[in-house]
Amino acid sequence: MTTPRAQVRQAPIPRILLPLAVLAFAFLALPLLGLLLTAPWGQMTSLLTSPTALEALRLSIATSLAAAAITVLLGVPLAWVLARRDFPGRTLVRGLVLIPLVLPPVVGGVTLLTAFGRRGLVGQYLYDWFGIQLPFSTAGVIMAEAFVALPFLVITVEGALRSLDGIYEDAARTLGARPTRILLRVTAPLIAPSLIAGTVLAWARALGEFGATLTFAGNFPGVTQTLPLAVYSALEVSRDEAIALSVILLAVSFTVLVALRGRLLGGRG
């Protein structure tokens, strides 16, 4: 936590900004307020303990954690290369890495199908040689979530690595430490706050994933129906259940983001 309240300057603000700021806040807050006011609080327990809801919750937690683990495993090395290595086409590579941030998730799902579907670039070999079909499987859900979440981790960690003062690593090197040891004992602790922030952001994005999951992995309770898909399916059957599930998603996201506030604003350390 590096941004204590005292550091926020109480500067006089131009008069026009305040109403617009209030409007912006209302625009974001009112839908959430609407959700909370419509929520069937009395039946919350029974709605959230229905088999569909519990299954979706369990699946969502398991897949989003797995996706977050994958983003850390693959995203940190990628961030390191992007931050520390100069190679031809680096700008292009970085652009490609960030694409899932702006791509509509449904399109992301379609691109995943063209690569990992049963007839996809890679997927056809997985299917023909090993009988592995990623669509309609829980593994497919994790892939879709990791696909959309990875850029969040990469940009956060890459930013931290770039803004890192190299003197500690240089010192370690002159003292004879090997690169791997420097990475684990010097660099990793220095970027730890950003790594945590990036991981949690990636996890939250994975938890909320909908479009790519539906398109790539389909929708079946217990296998591929995560919380957002359960909300979508429930919306047409039981509005109360859909709202109850939405409240859960909202509560989780809000808790995570508030807990992270300092990290997001304060950058590293």
Added chain:
Amino acid sequence: MVLVPVAAMMVVSGCSAGTDEQVVTIAAASSLTDAFTELGAQFEADDPRVTLRFTFAGSSTLAEQVMAGAPIDVLATASPQTMGIAVQAGDVDQPVVFATNALAIAVPIGNPAGITGLADLAEPDVTVVVCAAQVPCGAAARAALARSGVALTPASLEPDVRAVLAKVVADEADAGLVYRSDIVTAGDTVEGITIPDDENASTEYLIATTSRGGDAAERFVDLVLSPAGQAVLADSGFGAP
């Protein structure tokens, strides 16, 4: 001053009252995508002052949207139940049956899993996708499977029939339960396997103008019910009402 952005949003969202041009928004079951798009082109050719906007989705989604006050002038659903949701809410008048449909099995070109009928779908290594139960094609699929005594664990419950078809076209699924009309309009991108009538389930399509639908909306409904409209629907594989 605070109201400026709000006013800007309203302009963007298209409140074009006072112009000659009329925009009619038609919400239709996704199985009607091809037939209604063609009818829409006919309608606009006959009356260039009217612009039709289509939104195609699962009938239950559309009924929900009408109930929630979405700016929809004509609603066409693939079942009386989904239309009933909008009727109950008092948002549509006098729905009329304008077509029927029954299920068929869509398989990828070459029929890799060798499907010949509903019974084959229960084989453990066959990947089958169907519609979710709340959309009419899902309700029909349930009924047909119950009638034929086939216990099926689908790989996915899709939000509308075109999503099922897309999974089969992409060859991700070995089979999907869709409407006969979907097989017709899909052309040579999938193969269709007929389900005998005694194992099949049919559904009725209803159309109605909503409480905000005007004269042009009525005329679109008239076109759908006219011999010309019925001919387009028949060409697309729909049954007569």
